[in-house]
Amino acid sequence: MTASTQMIEEGTALEVDGLVKRFGDLTAVDGVSLTVRAGECLGLLGPNGAGKSTLIRSMVGRVRQDSGRVTVMGKAAGSTEARMALGWVPQELSIYPRITCRENLGSFGRYYGLKGQTLKDAIAWCLHWAALEEKQDDVAKTLSGGMKRRLNMAAGMLHRPKVVLFDEPTVGVDPQSRNRIFEMIEALRDAGTAIVYTTHYMEEAERLCDRIAIIDHGKIIAEGTNEELVEKTFGRRSQVLARFDGETAAIEAWAGRHGGRVKGETAEFTIEQAGEIAPLLDDATKAGLELEDLTLRRPNLESVFLHLTGRELRD
Amino acid sequence: MIALKRDRGALVLSFVLPLAFFSIFAVIFGRQGGGTPTVKLIVVDQDQSQASAALVKGLQSESSLVVMMKPEAKSKSAPAPADYTAATAEAAVKAGDAPVALIIPAGFGQHPIAFGPDAGGSTLELLNDQSDTIAPQIVVGLLQKAAITSMPSAMADEGMKYADKYVGGFTPAQKAKVDEELDALRKAEADGKTGAGSGDSGNGNSGNGSAGAGIVAVNVRAVVGENKKSPMISFYAAAIGVMFLMFTASGSAGALLDEAESGTLERVLSTRVTMTKLLAGKLVFNTGLAFVQLTAMFLWGWSAFKLDFFSHLPGFAVMGLCTAFAVAAFGMLLASACQTRAQLGALSTLVILIMSSVGGSMFPRFLMPESMQKAGLLTINAWAIDGFTKVFWRDLPVTDLWPQVAVLLGVGVVLFLIARRVARRWEFS
Ligand SMILES: Nc1ncnc2c1ncn2[C@@H]1O[C@H](COP(=O)(O)OP(=O)(O)OP(=O)(O)O)[C@@H](O)[C@H]1O
Ligand SMILES: [Mg+2]
Helix, strand or coil, X not given: CCHHHHHHCCCEEEEEEEEXXXXXXXXXXXXXXXXXXXXXXXXXXXXXXXXHHHHXXXXXXCCCCCEEEEEECCEECCCXXXXXXXXXXXXXXXXXXXXXXXXXXXXXXXXXXXXXXXXXHHHHHHHHHCCCHHHCCCEHHHCCHHHHHHHHHHCCCCCCCCEEEEECCCCCCCHHHHHHHHHHHHHHHHCCCEEEEEECCHHHHHHHCCEEEEEECCEEEEEECHHHHHHXXXXXXXXXXXXXXXXXXXXXXXXXXXXXXXXXXXXXXXXXXXXXXXXXXXXXXXCXXXXXXXEEECCCHHHHHXXXXXXXXXX | CHHHHHCHHXXXXXXXXXXXXXXXXXXXXXXXXXXXXXXXXXXXXXXXXXXXXXXXXXXXXXXXXXXXXXXXXXXXXXXXXXXXXHHHHHHHHHHCCCCEEEEECCCCCCCCCCCCCCCCCCEEEEEEECCCCHHHHHHHHHHHHHHHHHCHHHHHHHHHHHHHHHHCCCCHHHHHHHHHHXXXXXXHHHHHHCCCCCCCCCCCCCCCEECCCCCCEEEEEEEECCCCCCCCHHHHHHHHHHHHHHHHHHHHHCHHHHHXXXXXXXXXXXXXXXXXXXXXXXXXXXXXXXXXXXXXXXXXXXXXXXXCCHHHHHHHHHHHHHHHHHHHHHHHHHHHHXXXXXXXXXXXXXXXXXXXXXXXXXXXXXXXXXXXXXXXXXXXXXXXXXXXXXXXXXXXXXXXHHHHXXXXXXXXXXXXXXXXXXXXXXXXX
């Protein structure tokens, strides 16, 4: 709408600017800004309660933000144009349990203003996309968990939105259905849809997302591609994980001397070169610790998250 | 116990509902000082003799009668209306202002007493509304009592020779006896042996008939419902219909709660549909549903009980739609005020049963005490039933339905607006 929106970048599909949302004393979203371009998949990676769903719901216009701005295809979130450009797949299953797949899709299609042949075509496309053609006349609550998830996704796709928000679409889904869901999302992305994908599985973010924003306590604490994030956090360094048999106090004292940290019985260090490992172990032996297991690895998103927040992504 | 604790609605219901009902029926039936409802009686004194004046005075002294010689003034400042005439009295009964009108014919003063129907005395005329079967019986009884106690001189003149034979002297003990018998009659009636339960209120003195087995001859003539085959059918179709409409409407509006719980409501609100559009759509749908239900009910009354349905179609359509609209809005308000289906079930049962009992769906309002009748006007039931009674019972033209139409539509709009306001809690977080 505004000149600035148009200037930012040709192809910006979704833009969030300085968004703040409080629930009483709790600040669920704390000054988030981000953009998603057409054909791009942005991952929102964060632990339980990080504010992912709240952020997504403000993009839909279902949350009254305290400050900040969300625009979808240049229109304010919540406006009719923005609603029609946006597809939302809520975290919780939101389908009518007592009617069939086809009827479910028909209902939501009509809510999006589709009718007649257009509606029929839209339903057919969605059934195909979600691979539910064989189940189209089954009552929704009789579907398997994975199928329900797929129907839940299809129900947000009838009006063929340009921007789609997926809020943890793979929760409680078996690996087979999960793969199917990935394929569905990849198909959309390849067709030029802008996608926001919320998850707390870093493998999902790594596989699907072009860019990843790590969100914690309502703030985006890091953003970039998978490699960028690792690079930014760890540089060229690698991680050493060493497990010892010994007193926790002794392990902690030793790890402290070398700038590492202890989780359970495993001590963790980041090193520049493999040569740094030998002095570490020497010192451990001197402290009377007995090495059980040693791993050298390239840091991943999980390590980035742990490094940035001091917490695991999932508890 | 745990089940009760978990479902607080049911808990409240199982305690509050019996108490509420007990109280309502206690007020309807159990007032102190006798079980008779107060009967409004229009009196037209065409005779203006001493005897007729005495009779009127006797009737006025009865606590269970409200004697009206002239219509109630429309407002304090308006000029006092003229006394009823035979014609205006009949019109007033037809319009439902009073269930009975007594006409004392000219010449009554000459021969007030008629021992037996053929004794040649003047005959009083009682105009009644068939839908109220109790009022004329009470009036006939009280007329005899008033005649005996208020016109001793007429008695002496006319009935001297019969007096000993039929009545004896008028000792206080005998007056008491007459009172006692009337009381027994009133009790029998108020216990609901007449009217309340039976769809067919034939009851012996329906239609034209003379109730002349007393001191004064009385000719009872029905001016409303005289041609009806089954007098109370239309009343019950409306009364029962409205009550069940309310249950259906609140149940159907409860879909909103299912949608809120399943998350589909929030999802629907993310499409082009707004809350106002969604609620309005549901209101239209539920109004249609209620109207269809009401139509089915009256069609059944027509096919099974000879309810005169098809000659009242315009009135039915008007009243049916207004009632359906008000009831649908009422259901939406109940649903949007509740958090869960269980709560809605409890609340709607409570509210609907109370409204139905006070509003005349279970027991005709004209048999209730005055205060209760007034309270009934706060219910949808009362206005709907009044409207249907106007159509099917009094055969009034559609234009006469305007008060009911206005109230039902107004109530519907107000309830819907409140429901819309309450539904804001689902709109945004
Ligand atoms: N409607 C609400 N009212 C009050 N607090 C809320 C509301 N919605 C969310 N919250 C709070 O806001 C915080 C963020 O919640 P949100 O659902 O956005 O987290 P999330 O990142 O989606 O978590 P999860 O991974 O478990 O889905 C939580 O602490 C939550 O309790
Ligand atoms: Mg969430």
